[in-house]
Amino acid sequence: MVTIKDIALNAGVSIGTVDRVLHGRGRVSKNTSEKIKAIVKKTGYKANIHGRNLSLKTDYCFGVIMPQPQQDSNYWDILRRGIDLSVKDLSSFNVNVKYFFFDKYSERSFCEAASRAIKADIHGLIITPVLSDACPAFVKSIPTELPYLYVDSTVPETNPVAYIGQNSFQSGVCGAKLMHLLVRDKGKVAVIRMLPNDFHINERVNGFMSYIKKISAINARVFDVNGSMCDHDFIKIITKIEAEIGDCNGFFVTNAETHRVAKSLSRSAGGKKHIVGYDLVDENRRLVQENVIDFIISQKTMEQGHRAINMLFHNIILKEPCIKEVLMPIDIVTAENMMFYQ
8 A cells, every 4th residue: 555655755755745745735846746746646545534634633524504403394304314424424534513503484594604604613514505595695705715515405606516406497397297197187286385485496396387388288376385384374375275276186395394285285175186295204204105195206315414524525625526516316205115215
């Protein structure tokens, strides 16, 4: 196994000089730097990150700006568990995480959490940009030397080191195809766009409508519903939507609150409605298994969290470039395959 000492001997320089070139620290002449890099390439040397961290006793802290874990029916807790699992896997490399939780229904809460994150002693940042109106302004304030990436959603015209999540438009198209299979070539469909304003929620709606508009026999209408409403008010608004459409055949729900729509519809006398929604939170799982919800589109939320920490680890500690866009599969979950999604 090639060591730094071997490279130093080959290059006729000190071990310290090799270390400075490998890790971009200090000043080394261009000729010496190129000579060392050529030897590294020829020998296939790989840094022993574990040994280097132990010797330098460096601690790496990654910040996470995300909604409170219990919001959206504990959807965000799934993401947090993936992050925590990755941190546990990397504990021997002195990697840890600091959370900055916010209320997703409050821009002020987001701004306060974001401000705390910027002031903290962190080496990288994971952002869930669920507030499309507040996040772009914050991103502009991030110091250029602080790498950040997005999970779950993205912000157009910004420059993260990576985005991890679904192609939201295409997942909406898939949702529309599923709804078409359920209602066939006739019917009325309600599209529930869950607020607050969020780029990936809007993209799901856009994808859904782009497909449905090609089917003249299906009439789909988009309704905005604020997810922060209490159950009583939520039921009232869903009942009102159902009555307004009349003879509604299906509901497409754009986030993890799918089960709340399903429960609201169960109180009506209009008969069973076909329901397609998102995310494997516990209540959605239960209602899929009971055939109340027809399909759930999963975006592997826990894996997103796990990958986010690993990507920062490779980018910041291993000095490796990130894949700019990691698109998660669009998994279609039914009662028949639920057992494979634990």
